[in-house]
Amino acid sequence: MKLLQVNTPVPKDIPLDLPLPEWLLVILLVVSFLLHIIFINLMVGGSIITLWAQIKGLKNKEYDIFAHEIAKTITVNKSIAVVLGVAPLLSINTLYTIYFYSANALTGFVWIMIIPLVTIAFLLTYLHKYTWKNLEKNKHIHIAIMGLAVAIFLFIPLIFLTNVNLMMFPEKWGTVKGFVSALVLPNVLPRYFEFLGACIAVTGVFITWYNNRKTYPIDKIYSSFTRYHIKKIGYSIATVGLALQIFFGIIVLFTLPSKGLGYGVISIMAIAGLFLAYALWYCYQSIICPKEDIDLHFKKIAVSILIFMVFYGGSRQMYRHTALEKHQELVTAHTAEFQKLSKEARENPVEETTDLEIDESLGEIAKGSAVFNQYCAACHRTTEKLVGPPITEMASIYATDEAGLKNWIKTPGKKRADYPQMPGFSQLTDDELKELAKYILTFK
Amino acid sequence: MDFPMFHLDWLNDRFLIAVIAILHVFINHGLAVGFIPYITWLEQKGVTNASKDQITDLNWDNLIYKKMKVAFIITTTIGAMTGVGIWFSVALVSPSSIGSLIRVFYWAWFTEWLVFVTEVILILIYFLTWKNSNTSLKAKVRHIKFGWFLSIFSWITMAIIVAILGFMMDPGNWNNEQTLLNGFTNPIYFPQLLFRTPTAMLIGGVFGMLLTTIFTKKGCDIRAKAVKYASKWILVWTPLVIIGAVFYWSVMPSAMKDNMSTAVGSMEFAQYYDLLKYFIIGTASLSVLLALFALMKPKKINFAFVIVPCVLAFGFLGIFERVREFVRKPYVIGNYMYSNLLREEDYPLYKRDGILKHATYTAITEITEENKIEAGRDVFMNLCSRCHTVNPQGVNSITYVFERMYGFGKPLDKNSMAAYIPNMHNGRTYMPPFAGNKKELDALVAYIKQVQQTGESLEGVQTSGVKINPLNSVKSVTEKLEENKDYSED
Numbered sequence: 001m002k003l004l005q006v007n008t009p010v011p012k013d014i015p016l017d018l019p020l021p022e023w024l025l026v027i028l029l030v031v032s033f034l035l036h037i038i039f040i041n042l043m044v045g046g047s048i049i050t051l052w053a054q055i056k057g058l059k060n061k062e063y064d065i066f067a068h069e070i071a072k073t074i075t076v077n078k079s080i081a082v083v084l085g086v087a088p089l090l091s092i093n094t095l096y097t098i099y100f101y102s103a104n105a106l107t108g109f110v111w112i113m114i115i116p117l118v119t120i121a122f123l124l125t126y127l128h129k130y131t132w133k134n135l136e137k138n139k140h141i142h143i144a145i146m147g148l149a150v151a152i153f154l155f156i157p158l159i160f161l162t163n164v165n166l167m168m169f170p171e172k173w174g175t176v177k178g179f180v181s182a183l184v185l186p187n188v189l190p191r192y193f194e195f196l197g198a199c200i201a202v203t204g205v206f207i208t209w210y211n212n213r214k215t216y217p218i219d220k221i222y223s224s225f226t227r228y229h230i231k232k233i234g235y236s237i238a239t240v241g242l243a244l245q246i247f248f249g250i251i252v253l254f255t256l257p258s259k260g261l262g263y264g265v266i267s268i269m270a271i272a273g274l275f276l277a278y279a280l281w282y283c284y285q286s287i288i289c290p291k292e293d294i295d296l297h298f299k300k301i302a303v304s305i306l307i308f309m310v311f312y313g314g315s316r317q318m319y320r321h322t323a324l325e326k327h328q329e330l331v332t333a334h335t336a337e338f339q340k341l342s343k344e345a346r347e348n349p350v351e352e353t354t355d356l357e358i359d360e361s362l363g364e365i366a367k368g369s370a371v372f373n374q375y376c377a378a379c380h381r382t383t384e385k386l387v388g389p390p391i392t393e394m395a396s397i398y399a400t401d402e403a404g405l406k407n408w409i410k411t412p413g414k415k416r417a418d419y420p421q422m423p424g425f426s427q428l429t430d431d432e433l434k435e436l437a438k439y440i441l442t443f444k
Numbered sequence: 445m446d447f448p449m450f451h452l453d454w455l456n457d458r459f460l461i462a463v464i465a466i467l468h469v470f471i472n473h474g475l476a477v478g479f480i481p482y483i484t485w486l487e488q489k490g491v492t493n494a495s496k497d498q499i500t501d502l503n504w505d506n507l508i509y510k511k512m513k514v515a516f517i518i519t520t521t522i523g524a525m526t527g528v529g530i531w532f533s534v535a536l537v538s539p540s541s542i543g544s545l546i547r548v549f550y551w552a553w554f555t556e557w558l559v560f561v562t563e564v565i566l567i568l569i570y571f572l573t574w575k576n577s578n579t580s581l582k583a584k585v586r587h588i589k590f591g592w593f594l595s596i597f598s599w600i601t602m603a604i605i606v607a608i609l610g611f612m613m614d615p616g617n618w619n620n621e622q623t624l625l626n627g628f629t630n631p632i633y634f635p636q637l638l639f640r641t642p643t644a645m646l647i648g649g650v651f652g653m654l655l656t657t658i659f660t661k662k663g664c665d666i667r668a669k670a671v672k673y674a675s676k677w678i679l680v681w682t683p684l685v686i687i688g689a690v691f692y693w694s695v696m697p698s699a700m701k702d703n704m705s706t707a708v709g710s711m712e713f714a715q716y717y718d719l720l721k722y723f724i725i726g727t728a729s730l731s732v733l734l735a736l737f738a739l740m741k742p743k744k745i746n747f748a749f750v751i752v753p754c755v756l757a758f759g760f761l762g763i764f765e766r767v768r769e770f771v772r773k774p775y776v777i778g779n780y781m782y783s784n785l786l787r788e789e790d791y792p793l794y795k796r797d798g799i800l801k802h803a804t805y806t807a808i809t810e811i812t813e814e815n816k817i818e819a820g821r822d823v824f825m826n827l828c829s830r831c832h833t834v835n836p837q838g839v840n841s842i843t844y845v846f847e848r849m850y851g852f853g854k855p856l857d858k859n860s861m862a863a864y865i866p867n868m869h870n871g872r873t874y875m876p877p878f879a880g881n882k883k884e885l886d887a888l889v890a891y892i893k894q895v896q897q898t899g900e901s902l903e904g905v906q907t908s909g910v911k912i913n914p915l916n917s918v919k920s921v922t923e924k925l926e927e928n929k930d931y932s933e934d
Contacts, residue, residue, distance in 0.1 A: 009912045010921040011446035011804040014543045015787075019550035076568055079520045082528065083564040086557045089531065094546050101447050101539035108450040108536050108906030115464065115529035122521040173448070177909035327918075334921050337928070338802065345793035378864035379849070386860070387849045420849065423872055 008171040008327070011098050012335040018094065025095050026321075030313050032087035037309070038202060039081035044153045045203030046074040047125065049237060051146045058139060062225045066233070069221065071129050071146075073210065078122060092164075098331060099167035099324065103182070106166065110159055110179035121152035154196075158183065161192050168260065168323045190251040197244030204238025204283075205302055207231075212295065231294055235286045238301070242280040249273055260323030265315050272311035279304040368439025371432050375425060382443070388422055395443040405440065406433045445786065445803050449825050450536040451904030456839035457537040457830055464533050466762050468526035473640065473761060475515045475523065476598045478648025480567075482677055483512050484591030486652075489673065491584060499581050503666060509574050511655045516571040520564075537830065540785040541776035556604045559597055566594040599641070606637050635695045639688030642681045643764075647757045649677040650731060653738070654754045657747040668742035675735035675742075682728050682735075689724050723763055727756045774869065774876040782876035784827050791879055798881040799826055800913075807911040811883045820891025821902065823884045831875075835901035843896045856896050861889045 018025065050070045057064025092100055104111050128145045135142035159179070166172065166182045176182045183189075211218065211230040218227045253269055282297035282304075289296065358370045372380075372391075379387035380394075398405035410433075412422040428436070452460055486508045490500040534542045546553065570590045577587035653674035660667035730753045738745050776783045786794065793802070800806050806822040808815050824834070824842070832842045846856055849864075862885055869877040878885065894900075914920060 007912055008918040009804050009910075010916055010918055013446075014540065014547060016544055016547040019547055075520075076572070079524065079564050079568060082524050083557075083561050086528070086560060087554070089528075090546065090550070090553050090557065093535070093543070094550055097539075097543040097546075098446065101535050101543065104532075104535055105448040105450040105539065105905050106909070108904060111906075112460070112529075112532055112536060115525050115532055119522055119525040122525065123517075126517050126521065174910060174912045178907055330918060330921055330925075333925050334916070337924065342790045342793045345796050346789060349792045350796050374863070375867055375870075378860045378867070423870055425870055427870055 007174055009173060010170075010327070010330045010334050011102070012338050013098055013331050015335055015339055022095070025091055026317060029088055029091035029095060030310075030317050032084070032091060034309055034313050036081060036084040036088050037198075037313075039077050039084055040157075041199045041202035042077040042206055043074055043081045044157065044196070045199035045201075045241070046070050046077060046206075047146065047150050047153050048200065049203055049207070050074065051143070051150050054139075054143050054146060058143075062222055065222055066225065066230065068132055070207065071125070071132075073206075074125050075122075075129055078125065082118075096167060096320075096324070099170070100163070102170070102173060103163045103167035106173060106176050107159070107163060107179040107182050111163065114156060114159055117152050118156060121149045121156075124149035124152075157195055158188075158192055161188050161195070165191070168320055169257070170327055186257055187252065187255050190248050190255050194245055194248035194252050197241050197246075197248055199241070201238050201241025201245055201279075201305065204234050204236070204241055205305065206234075207237060208234030208298065209302070210234075212298075228291055228294060232287060235283050235294075239280065239283040239287060242276060242283060246273065246276055246280060249276065256319070257323075260319040260321075262318075262322055265319045265322065268311055268315040268318065272308045272315060275304045275308040275311065279308070365435075365439045365442055367432075368435035368437075371428070371436045372439055375428070376436075379422070388419060389416070391440055391443045394440050398437075398441065399444050402437050402441065405437050409433060409436065445540075445799065445826060447539040447785075448805055448905035448910045449829060450906055451825065451829050451902060453833045453835045453901045453903065454838045456833050459839055461530070461533045461537055462766065464526050464529040466765050467522065468530055469761060469765055470758055471519055471523035471526065472598075472602065473644035474647040474651050474758065476519050477602050477641075478644030478646065479515050479651065480591065480598055480648075481595040481645070482648045482652050482674075483508060483515070484588060484595055485677070486511075486670070486673060487591060488588050491581075491588065499578060499584050502578070504669070505578065507656070507659055507666060507670060510659050511652060512571055512574070514655060516567065519567065524564075538776060538783075538785060541781055541783075544777060544781060552604055552607065556601060559600050559604065563594065563597040563601060566590060566597055570594050602640060602644070603637060606640060607633055631695055632692075635688070635692040639685070639692040642684035642688055643761060645681040646678060646685050646728075646731060647754075647761060649674050649681065650734075650750065650754045650757050652677070653734075653745070654747070654750045657745060657750055662746055663743045667745070671738045671742045671745045675738040678731050678735040679739075682732050685728055686724070693721075723756075723760045727753065727760045730756060774874055784830055784876050784879070786827075786876070786879055791877070794879040795881060798884050799823065799879050800884065801915060804913055804916045805905070805910040806913050809913065809915050811887050816887045816890050817894055819884065820887035820889070820894075823880055823888045824891055825902065827876075827879055827888075829902065833902070834895055836895075836899050838901070842892055846892065847896075856893055858886075858889045858893055861892060862886065865889070 050067045053063045053067035053070065057067050124145055128142065128149065131142060131145070162179065162183045162185075165185055165188050166176065169185065172182075172185060208231045210216065211227060211234065218225070218230070222230075250273075253266070253273075279301045282301050286294055286297050286301070358366050360366055362369055381390055383390050383392050394405070398408075409424075409428065410426050411424050414421055451457060487500075487505065490504040490508060493504070494501045531542070570587070573587060573590075577583040653671060656667055656670040656674065660670065734749060734753050737749075774782050776785070779788065781787050786799075800808055800811070800819060800822060803822065803826055806819075808819045808822060811819045824832075828842060832840050832845065834842055836843050843856075846861060847853070850856060850860060865878050865885060865888065868875050880888070
């Protein structure tokens with residue numbers, strides 16, 4: 001059990017039950033997040049590879065075609081990525097309401113910038129895709145469009161990682177001032193680079209699969225690249241990605257703040273890592289093996305990466321769970337405590353005798369004057385205009401029409417063009433109204 | 445109270461949500477719900493009007509494809525991201541309300557998500573296989589079927605979201621039962637849906653006509669033909685818009701209508717509160733006029749003719765959304781939570797103890813002469829900042845609204861303000877009642893007075909960070925809980 005630091009805030013939770021059992025929410029979160037992240041990997045990785053291939057394509061035309069083919073998949077994958085992101089967002093919002101929203105608010109400005117930035121990146125990918133022919137003569141501009149999109153795509157995951165990291169450390173909330181200070185908390189950057197490795201690895205595997213489909217007319221599209229050639233590029237990309245992922249994965253493991261660590265988390269992360277190493281080994285084998293064996297290991301690689309993702313995602317959730325467990329208990333207790341207080345206060349309301357300050361020396365009009373001071377003095381003075389007309393003016397208008405005065409107070413109309421509308425006071429009792437009218441009409 | 449307060453002191457927090465939400469509704473209604481069926485219908489017309497030896501009229505088909513391309517690009521970029529953006533912005537500005545709604549509406553949103561996924565996959569198929577489907581009649585017919593499926597799914601996403609919006613205005617008997625079904629059976633649900641559906645269709649048609657004038661040459665046959673179809677579409681849907689609007693207006697709870705005058709603009713324009721009505725009638729009649737004219741003289745129609753009704757139609761939808769957002773004030777969730785994010789049921793407690801004691805993020809637990817201004821700022825942040833800014837140049841700034849009452853440029857009078865604030869909800873029903881105690885009221889008033897003198901502004905937690913209330917830190921909460929345990933063990 002880890003001690004919580006004293007200057008850690010303990011907010012109250014939303015006092016409504018979770019809509020489904022917690023374990024089910026956790027499963028939904030982990031599974032839907034997995035689906036989402038695969039397409040995010042393809043979107044980010046795809047755009048990086050497109051940029052790389054297109055730059056290479058300046059010298060070798062075949063790479064330009066290759067870039068174009070990948071570019072076509074980005075716009076599809078990005079749409080799926082966004083829509084698949086809604087379910088994990090919904091689930092994390094429900095499961096960790098207090099934690100997630102607090103992190104969002106503390107990094108609020110950059111957090112909301114995700115919306116315009118991603119929109120721009122998406123528009124750029126369409127622009128890039130649909131201007132391939134038109135900008136044939138201006139390749140540099142065309143590549144710059146993709147470069148800008150890639151830059152944005154590289155920045156966005158950093159924002160997300162900063163948030164899901166910050167949410168686990170309520171003890172840091174009091175020290176954070178804006179996005180940058182949350183970004184430099186331990187573990188964010190290693191996780192980010194691990195993630196980039198994953199993007200490249202998953203995209204590499206995807207490229208191999210995409211070009212292995214029988215219906216995909218490689219010979220019509222390329223003039224010299226063959227199916228074998230492109231698949232080999234795919235495996236090479238995957239190898240680089242996996243190597244990066246393993247390297248930064250190890251750093252992640254060593255920089256994890258100890259708060260949420262336990263043997264369970266460590267061992268699952270380590271098992272996950274083994275699957276990754278397995279995938280890396282066979283990717284490398286696929287590059288160096290004889291031509292006819294290139295498809296031999298594909299399934300092993302794809303499946304082990306998938307298993308890695310399940311284990312890694314699971315261990316992340318475990319880490320989050322242990323990191324927040326103690327704090328959540330306090331939050332729950334605090335919430336219950338607050339509700340109890342609220343109920344007591346509701347049942348024994350402090351008598352709001354609207355503390356009318358009655359000045360008995362005024363005799364007859366004492367109560368009316370007090371009501372006036374309470375409700376009307378904010379806008380009406382005795383002889384000069386404030387927000388509304390002075391009392392003297394009221395008195396002269398309603399000198400002989402007490403009913404009309406009462407009526408106005410309850411439901412005022414709109415009379416004077418250069419005055420705002422007066423609010424109605426339907427909550428006044430008949431007695432209060434009578435006293436009030438009496439008071440006003442003494443100014444005749 | 446329980447969340448760090450994000451705050452935009454110039455733009456105004458509500459404005460942030462409004463901009464994103466209205467943009468989203470424009471795209472969702474105008475370019476998806478109302479536009480896709482219109483496109484599919486026209487694609488189908490291309491097949492039925494083609495000569496015997498053709499699958500479809502290729503020139504015609506290409507025009508419709510181009511229109512669809514516009515909708516495809518916009519819906520899958522700005523449309524999709526503003527949809528997510530509503531979530532993001534509401535979670536920043538109004539975390540307790542969205543947090544509560546999610547707990548009630550989880551399955552509705554989850555279903556919505558499944559429909560969403562289907563919609564996205566259908567739109568990808570529909571648009572990306574368009575050209576390939578032109579190779580055989582069978583493929584083309586199947587393609588058109590996809591168009592109709594897509595239309596249905598777009599409509600369903602709207603139908604679910606309207607339940608949630610309707611619920612936020614009038615939760616029916618949710619307060620007692622708090623179940624999902626109540627959201628759908630609430631009294632505003634059907635009228636709102638009946639109003640939105642034809643409105644979306646109308647906007648889709650007008651926008652479609654606008655695109656025709658962009659993609660075709662003036663006076664050519666294909667433009668005349670496309671314009672005529674759009675006119676028929678508009679003429680069919682417009683009467684339903686009017687009927688829907690009347691129905692919707694008639695069920696809106698009367699308490700909400702009282703807010704109408706301020707909803708439409710600001711209070712100075714109170715007399716324009718009929719604006720929306722005229723706007724609806726105006727837009728509808730103008731669209732009908734345009735459609736009739738286009739039916740008679742289709743070749744005369746050009747961009748300039750269509751742009752005005754098109755802008756008006758979007759404008760009318762925008763005003764409608766603004767009004768919808770506003771009429772539910774002072775509540776975010778009717779009769780449950782006020783727009784200052786406090787639950788109505790907790791008011792007696794706040795009245796007794798003050799709010800700062802229960803706020804998670806404030807440095808002040810006891811108001812003194814020295815910390816009064818700082819306390820006032822925290823009170824403002826908790827009770828007023830969701831709707832008012834501090835920066836004198838900001839939208840709906842607090843000094844502006846007070847000076848408008850008491851005279852511009854005159855020093856504000858503390859007593860008048862202190863008399864006004866506890867009563868403000870009576871006269872200005874769009875504002876929640878003041879929740880704090882007497883000391884907090886004085887602190888708030890002192891703060892507002894200082895703001896008027898210094899012209900300072902108020903930073904949100906996204907730049908200033910948070911201070912933790914010692915009464916709500918791990919240390920004191922643990923102590924309090926242990927104390928209680930001792931009591932109960934005795």
